[in-house]
Amino acid sequence: MARSRSALPAADLARTVVFAAFIAVLGIFPGVYVGGSAVPIVVQNMGPLLAGSILGARRGAVCLLLFLVLVALGFPVLSGGRGGLAVFAGPTGGFILGWAASAAVAGLLVRRALPRPGLPTLVLACVAGAAMDYLVGVPYWGAVIGDFGAAAKQSLVFLPGDAAKVVLAAVVAAIVHRALPQTGGPQVGARQAGDRAEAEGP
DSSP: OHHHHHHHHHHHHHHHHHHHHHHHHHTTSOOBOOTTOSSOBOSTTHHHHHHHHHHOHHHHHHHHHHHHHHHHTTOOOBTTTBOSTHHHHSTTHHHHHTHHHHHHHHHHHHHTTTTSOOHHHHHHHHHHHHHHHHHHHHHHHHHHHTOHHHHHHHHGGGHHHHHHHHHHHHHHHHHHHHHOGGGGOHHHHHHHHHHHHHHHOO
């Protein structure tokens, strides 16, 4: 019993590190600048949605915080091989900083539906996570360029692509939860064990 308890933190850490590496891999795909926007369209912002909806709020947020530390230290893990503190001072800085909150929001909404959240729940969670990133990123962008209206208007170009990424992230998360319901975290395993014990009786 003691062994299983001690293994949980190590398993959580492993999942967190692996997911941070996965988000870095998504950065291999270069960003696309549309309509003269200073913020590119990237695949990488799907990573926080997947992290939150699969790992949960706490582990998802920790995963993204770890990733942001790597960025701050200068590792070229962002789309286009970017990294370093200067990234946070630019127009994209708010969206990148918002990734941890995005993962946390998505994870919180999925939590109540564990161990096997349905696709509608996962879509809603990913929509909320993406919306949180906009709530952080767009005002930050407006502050950097000194024009909140222009930032809000230019951000509209992201909506079609982000809608597609929300659906894709939700589908992937649904497949993962169906195949590996224990990805919901230790609390899910404990709940399942309790349900089995109650069903078996004394």
